[in-house]
Amino acid sequence: MRCGSLVGLLLLGWCILATAQTRLYIDIDQVGGYLLPIALPKLLGEATAPELGENIRAVLRQDLELSGLFRIVDPATYIDDVPQSVDRIQYQNWSTVGATGVIAGRLQQLSTDSQVRLELALHDVVQQRPRFNGKEYLGPRSRHREMAHRFSDIVFREFTGETGPFNTQVVCVTPRGSGQRGKDITLMDYDGYGVQGLVTDGALNLIPTLSPDGTILAYTSYRAGSPNIYLRNLSSGAEERLTSGQGLALPGSWSPDGRYLALSQSIDGNSDIYLYDTKRKGLTRLTTYWGIDVSPSFAPDGRRLVFTSDRGGTPQLYLTDIEGRAAVRLTYDGDYNTSPVWSPRGETIAFVGRSAQRTLHIYIIRADGSRLQRLTNGSGNYESPTWAPNGRFVMYNSERGNAWHRHLMRETGQGERMLPDGGSACLSPQWIPRTAW
């Protein structure tokens, strides 16, 4: 707005740049271990619904801390327990306790149908002005976590310039309780809350892959004997079996436009990569090698694919495209490189590799074969990488003491955080924007 009075495109350009520089505090690629201090005082009106207010603040706190970019200033040090209002705070008092930003809010329980009104604002203590002027959420009390996630995304965007990763979900494989051999396909918030069953027929169900618009779930089920791919429309509930026969069929990934599903299918032990065209309802074979070709993942350009093949004697990553051009080998380090997932942001591919210590770790590599980097460093095994929809974080499973957890970290390998265990295990996660259906 301050630029509005300026004349000349050149000056305007300079102004945008200067504004960007002064407004953003975190360069997500360069931040290192620095954590931006944010104050999160009690909400106005919280006394009327103390539990709900605390829960909302807990979600905000969790999101910002899980990002590995922020820390919440210890509330015990706050001079003001509660800000005077949502849009007016005493900047000096927050500067004194070392906060760069303050989240101020007001919570109001409406008498009707357990509806709540939540108003949140972000204040910039450095510039001593509101940074994001009040966002109002109105909805059922049961959706308060989603409201908080939405505002966490705003805070993330305000300080980094990037779309936030918090109002998102994961599609998971969830083992059934002890004694049951089946596995369910579930959907939950990225932080493990709000679990919904998607496929819960008691059969062994694996490798869920949701289409970009969030409606078509591709997965492999053993329910009819052999492991075949099924497509379930989550909004209509309609389901079709995509493959048939004795072999092994596994979904890989959807093209960014949602038209094609890249998958693998085997006949007589020979697994190859195929494209299923949802418009023409037909399969096109992309690879013809006699051994194992599995786990295709689409590049964001919708043309290139990376997949795993044992054609070189050990499992390695290879590149091909939707025309099925001759595969080019991408990885040469190590004797076990599998499960590639192409970043939605461009040229980076995350995958699972076996280290010199014979444990599985998460690695990244550029599509031109450069900048191979191991991201995980702990003991134990790390598997099933999936990119945040914004391409700035990788989530994965880690094995600690024979139990599987979920972690996330930035693509730089920094800021590793363990996600809460919402009571429902999430294996083979696929990280997606919040579904709308």
Place this chain on the structure above:
Amino acid sequence: MSSRSLLAGGALITLVLALLMTGCSKKTPVVEESMGPQPVSDAGESERDRQARLQREAELAERERRLMEESMRRRAAEQQRAGAMSREDFVNRDVLFAFDSFVLSSEGKTLLEQKAAWLSENPQVAAQIEGHCDERGTTAYNLALGDRRAFSTKQYLTTLGVASPRLTTISYGEERPLDPGHNEAAWARNRRAHFVITSR
């Protein structure tokens, strides 16, 4: 395998019998000849020849005896093995694999020969071969690896004469470990091709 083994065993016995018979028919004329046309003139050297001949004959007989014994022993071992493989053994004895491998070991092949023999004796049986992996490795790749293990196993059985339609395959990857442990011993048991009888 069983029918093949039996055939092979039978052929070997026939061969040995044939050798024995050939030996006899050869020996008899030689003796007759040496004793017939030149019985006296060669008498001086005949003792030496006779010694050499007897030795040769003894050696031949010994070799034949050894061949015969060997054949019988093999046949007996085969019969014993075929007989020893019970239905329970057929189901419970798994073919094991090395890490990240679908290649059959010599032990695996021997076991499959016994399973083939059992299948041959139980022609009404159809079986499903399950390919399994240990927990190390990724879900999708292990499923593909288990698929190849099951197929390698089926392929060897069909080369041994088991009709392909009697055998189906399925991969469970790392989804159905036999041993829930997290150590080398457990992993070794879990990298397996397991047989399930689907019809009898």
